Amino acid sequence: MIKRAIPIALMFLSGALAAQSxxxxxxxxGKPNLQGFWTNASLTTMQRSANYEEIGLVIPDDRLPEFTNDHHQNVRQATDDNQVQGELPDGSDLARGRGYNAFWVDPGSQFGRVRGQSRTSWITYPEDGRIPFSQQGNDLRSAAYARRGNDGPEGRSLGERCIIGFGSTGxxxxxxxxxxxxxxxxxxxxxxxxxxEMVHDTRIIPINGQHRPDVLEPWLGDSVGYWDGDTLVVETVNLHPQQSPRNAAPLxxxxxxxxxxxRYSDDQILYEFEVSDPVYYTEDWRGEMTFNTTDTRPYEYACHEGNYGLTGILAGARRLELEPASD
Incomplete structure (x- = not known):
């Protein structure tokens, strides 16, 4: 444990010195200017995949091309999900039916670089790159997913209902x-x-403000910020109860x-986060990622316009209810 802690400490120290310079x-x-258009598109994910257990948090430079070229998202883009040109997809498979196949997705083609290093996960602690859910936390999450169903729109996910973004983008x-x-x-x-951009969520964070009464539990939580030197610190509590168990960090x-x-450089914002909750987790956990400048501008995410997916899901469920039960 000590042998691993020393290089990790040096890594963060070198990153801190770079940011200070x-x-x-x-x-x-006189405050650092965070304004602009940014993206966190990346092959790096919140939790570390088992594929990278052997190398840990930082991808060695000599292995970066291998991991990048072999990543399943890049393979999808290179092969167009093995589509056969001129062959009409039969719709029997979601990918071959032109659902969420390579044509429609844009996750990024490179691993995220944080403090000048390519990372396998955004989570930096615990060292295994995994969220340390408690048994109670897992039970709460399972109970929330068990309540999903097709009786009405309330049983579907918040993203399908165009309420907040998929995958905790907000x-x-x-x-x-x-x-x-x-x-x-x-x-x-x-x-x-x-x-x-995803589902046009908007966070409006007061600086040097006060948290609202606990009875108010807004979507994306109750956030207030303050400046700590050149770093803007934001504290969030009271996530909406429907969002909380399905969030990237349930609370x-x-x-x-x-x-x-x-602001880490002209092209990057260093984004760090720490999650504390004795109910959902066995210990506090933390991570960091980068937001990178982009010349691209977001399109309006008109989620409800043509949202036939939700209607189709519920209509399909009603149709199944009319069919006789099988023996």
Whole structure:
């Protein structure tokens, strides 16, 4: 354990020194300017895949081309999900039926680089890169998923209902998914607004504000921010109860999430997060990712326009109810 802790400590120290030597652009009031269009599209995921257990958090530079070329998302793009040109897909398979196949997804083609290193997971602690769910936390999550069904729209996922984004893109913590990984930051002295491309979520974070009464449990939680030197720190509590068990970081009324936004370079924001909750987890866990500048602009995510998927799911369930039960 000591042998692993020393290089990890040196890694974060070197990253901190690099950030300290960078002079960020500043607003008229002298605060680091976080504004702009950013993306966290990446092959790196929140939790570490078993494929990378042997190498841990940081991908060695000499193995990076191998892992990048062999990653299943890049293979999908290179082969177009093994589509045969000129052959009409029969729809029997979701991918071959042109559902969420390679044509429609845009997860990124490179592993995320944080503090100059390619990472296998955004989670940095625990060292195995996995969320340390407690038994109670797993039971709460299982109970939430068990309530899903087709009796009405309330039984479907929040993303299918166009309420908040899929995969915790709005956070906290803000996670990357298969597509729509763009964000727009708008900053004033009193607020940071984060527009999320996926399902057009918007976080409006007061700076030096106060948390609202606990009875209020908004989508994406109750967030307030403050400046710690050149880093904007955001504390979030009271996630909406329907969002909480399905979030990337589920949270009970006893939990909180701390996010830290630091301009690391002209092209990157270093985004750190720490999750604390004695109900869902056996210990606190933390991670970090980067938001990278992009010249691309997000399209409007008009989720409800043409949202025939939800109608089709419920209509299909009603049709099945009319069929006689099989023996």
């Amino acid at each position: 960078y002079e960020p652009p500043r607003t008229a009031s 956070g906290p913590p803000m996670n990357n998914v298969l597509y729509n990984n763009m964000y727009q930051f708008v900053q004033t002295d009193d607020y940071l607004m984060i527009l999320v 009970s009324a006893k939990g909180k999430i701390i996010e830290r936004f630091t």
